[in-house]
Amino acid sequence: MFLISPGILERLNADEIVIGDGGFVFALEKRGYVKAGPWTPEAAAEHPEAVRQLHREFLRAGSNVMQTFTFYASDDKLENRGNALSFTGQQINEAACDLAREVANEGDALVAGGVSQTPSYLSCKSESEVKAIFKKQMDVFIKKNVDFLIAEYFEHVEEAEWAVQVLKDTKKPVAATMCIGPMGDMHGVTPGECAVRLVKAGADIVGVNCHFDPMTCVKTVAMMKAAVEKAGLKAHYIVQPLAYHTPDCGCQGFIDLPEFPFALEPRVLTRWDMQHYAREAFKAGIRYIGGCCGFEPYHIRAVAEELAPERGFLPKAAEKHGMWGSGLEMHTKPWVRARARREYWEKMKPASGRPLCPSMSTPDGWGVTKGHADLMQQKEATTKDQLRPLFNKADTKN
Secondary structure (H helix, E strand, O other): OOOOOOOHHHHHHOOOOEEOOOOHHHHHHHOOOOOOOOOOOOHHHHOHHHHHHHHHHHHHHOOOEEEOOOOOOOHHHHOHHHOOOOOOHHHHHHHHHHHHHHHHOOOOOEEEEEEEOOHHHHOOOOHHHHHHHHHHHHHHHHHOOOOEEEEEEEOOHHHHHHHHHHHHOOOOOEEEEEOOEOOEOOOOOOHHHHHHHHHHHOOOEEEEEOOOOHHHHHHHHHHHHHHHHHOOOOOEEEEEOOOEOOOOOOOOHHHHOOOOOOOOHHHEOOHHHHHHHHHHHHHOOOOEEOOOOOOOHHHHHHHHHHOHHHHOOOOHHHHHOOHHHHHHHHOOOHHHHOOOOHHHHHOOOOOOOOOOOOOOOOOOOOOOOOOOHHHOOOOOOOOHHHHHHHHHHHHHHO
8 A cells, every 4th residue: 555655744743853964065075076166966967876875875864855956056056157067957956856756765755845045146136037046946846746845045034035935836835944143144134033034935944054053053043933933923943054063153154264165174073963963953842953064974864863762763874883882892992892882972072183273263254245246146257357356355364
């Protein structure tokens, strides 16, 4: 007998924990399938085996949602700054949907079609022009019958509202996540006001993704939740943070860190940090818990392991992972066997191995956002004449 899997809202309405996936863009860049800079997802059509394998690893780690690899897959972003591709936006979006569905069907997972912020908005294009861009992706998601939709990675609540309004026309459940911290969006709109506006625009699930570390994101979603409840509105809550420690970030998040994007490794959270994150997110009333840039499958496995008592089961990947290091009981060295306990790893303060490595950085913080001349986008490749003043400005600030 064929059983229909419960949808995202059915699961959340039943107070089930939904575990998201991790950061495809960063993971695939490290594996050689995504180019840093444009960060576009043509790998879905160009190297489907790589995208498929990463989906499978997240599914095995415990993910309940296979999010289509369509981050920055809008036509204006795919064509931005000389980014020449051999696939159309429609081909990339369709391929991403097919891969997500193929792997979702291998387990009890849903498929979420995702849109994100656009160069057109940063370049001050009109509401109708920006919405038309979202609609092109949305049409593919409807054709491929994804289970729900996510408007993710928005720095400005206005653009996020426009995305939600377009996605809501599908009658499918809609989640919306801002890439903001406690200071709010890039125009100073508070997290609480952002959440209220997104719920009023039609979002069923609201929260944050990317730009900040897990505990900062949990704090931000808690602010959103409090404001939505105070406004007498109802919503579910989602958190999908970075896998990097970002205590030194300002409003723009890790984009401003001088280590972004090629020297972030010393900031990576351990699997034990992730268990703490999962527990705190659950205690904050968040039930859709996943990850974004830097999150690898083992991070998601840690989330699933921490929440196994509430979920009633462990992920398949736990078959090869002893809880709290218990597998080390089998190690040949006695001092390593002595680490096979929760108390040891909970108290661990990892060293960087870098004698002159500082614990904090000074964010760049140029303070430019939508409407600023430096953020006007173009189809043509960035020229040396355009780069020269940016290099000079950076050198002056440093």
